[in-house]
Amino acid sequence: MANLKFSEFTEQTDPANVAFVVGYDGATNVRIDPANIGGGGVTSVIAGTNVTISPVGGTGAVTINAAGGGGAGLFEVNATGGSQSTQRIGSGNATGGFATVSGGTACTASGYRAFVGGGYDNTASGYDSVSSGGYENESSGRRAFVGGGDGNTASGPYSSTVGGNGNSAVGSRSSVGGGQTNNASASYSVIAGGKNNTIQSGAELSMINGGAYCNISGSGYSSASGYQITITNKAAHVLGSYITSDRDNTTFVSNLSIKSIPTSAAGLPSGSVWSNGNVLNIV
Secondary structure, eight states: OOOOOGGGSOOOOOGGGOSOEEEEOSSSEEEEOGGGSSOSOOOOOOOOTTEEEESTTOOSSOEEEEOOTTTTOOOOSSOOOOTTOEEOSSEEEEOSTTOEEOSSEEEEEOSTTOEEOSSBSOEEOSTTOEEOSSBSOEEOSTTOEEOSSBSOEEOSTTOEEOSSBSOEEOSTTOEEOSSBSOEEOSTTOEEOSOBSOEEOTTOTTOEEEEEESOEEOTTSOOEEEEEEEEEOSTTOEEEEEEEEOOSSSOEEESSOOOSOOOSOOTTOOTTOEEEETTEEEEO
16 A cells, blocks of 8 residues: 555545555554445435435434324324324224324224224214224214224213113213113113113103113103013102003012011001011001
């Protein structure tokens, strides 16, 4: 190697234009291929979607900037993008402002701050509504909730349908726990489960604990548990089967069996039943 000063060398910035780098190891003049300098590592930096790299070549001090999808939040597959909404995975549309679709297929969160957790063809269209999962469920009421199941709806404000099949919570703050084809249309009404049970609009604060083909109308405050029960009175309560109410503020039962009954009236309040031999008495 000629006796040259460093300042006399021609500068190169591209290793591809240099055949060898030469030097001295203390005993011998040596040369090394530029490709062998640095011990491997990153050879290039490639920008993905909504990502910019500075400098473009990705060498030296590299700055990587990730854009937020035009200000619409984080989106992945098939999200149309409501303001500040989020589409995580799966296919669906988070079209409401601040709405989220976390997964699933063909799901839509169109309400403001609505949320769909997953499942198939589920919709959360109400303000602050939630459709957690399941199949073809819809939460359309304000702050309504559908937990899962198949073909369930929660359309009343603050209503909830936890699961089951074909259930509807229509009344304000109504709730259906599960079962099949149950409909809670009155405000503050509850159907715990069962099949084909209905609390009609106007029968507020009524409850069907379970059973099948129970129907509560009237002025509300009633309850039913059993099979083919019809309540048309106010504050009527029915336990049994094939019973129709005919008075307000009354409890109806079928085939009542009292297993333990007092045999003396002593100490019993007015209206209590006690047994005098084989005869029932009322205090």
